[in-house]
Amino acid sequence: MSAVVDRHRRFLDVDVRWPGSVGDNRVFSNSAVGRMHDLILSEAGGAQGAGFLQTGLEEYRKIPFFLLADSAYANSTHVVTTYEIAEADKDVVVSKLNWKLAGMRYSVECAFGVAKSRRRVLAKPIETSRTNLEDVPTLVSAVCILHNFVIDKNDGVWDARAEGILFRELSYINK
Template structure:
């Protein structure tokens, strides 16, 4: 499980959970999850959105997570045509979550160790994953060639989203596949 910022950098990484464990239970047991759920996480001050309503900064999550003041998840299930605003919200939240998928995709494309089973002790695998995430963050900051423009989505001048190349075409993996492969290596 990971928290990724808008620059595709890992801000929190939790590795070593069992492959059968759900994201919400991994989150609740992690130091990051505990800090969020207990209200002890430090976040930037609330800011006004364009209509001057002041709102907190939030983390985007999928439907496996609880809706909290600072955790936004999609509206559940089959929304009707009349629920246009909710459907648009779900779509935009999904687009925001793609940043995490893209970060995992960049990681897998650049650190080839994730393209095959890692044959090490579990503790060593944990260290390898964390080290690669740290190196990823460093290289993302220092080397513009590390993440070519076509790796991630872009926005045109008229604010249309230009999709990046799908990770499955670049690496044979999506962010979900990389995460699942990592988990399966931890508990074969």
């Protein structure tokens, strides 16, 4: 499964057509977002003026929109990954940037963690016969849609703790 997640932990794009043995970067490169992200993010940045840092330094005034990814993905203008620890430790600025990027990735990890913990069907390999294998992408997509619905209705509360992510039951599900 490859997904684009926003800072609110909503799944914006999900690609569930590939088996888990296929590398993340290959799945992304063959997805609609992977093929069109440069165009989509360039147009979004142009239409909205791109990011804007309040540093006063002209060279940092326009930051392009980008997707934040883990180290399995290739860096590009619109795909940014964190630095290797050894590389980040060589430079204080790179180390601080790496720390900020890792913090932003927390929402992505939480989205997957909450989806797996609330929909137990994702907590282990999905058992299905070969004839029903084509139902798996539909099932995973439905879980992501339900996940987004709960967030959009704002009926749940997220409580991040050191030992994991807890999600309080929704009042209308408990009835």
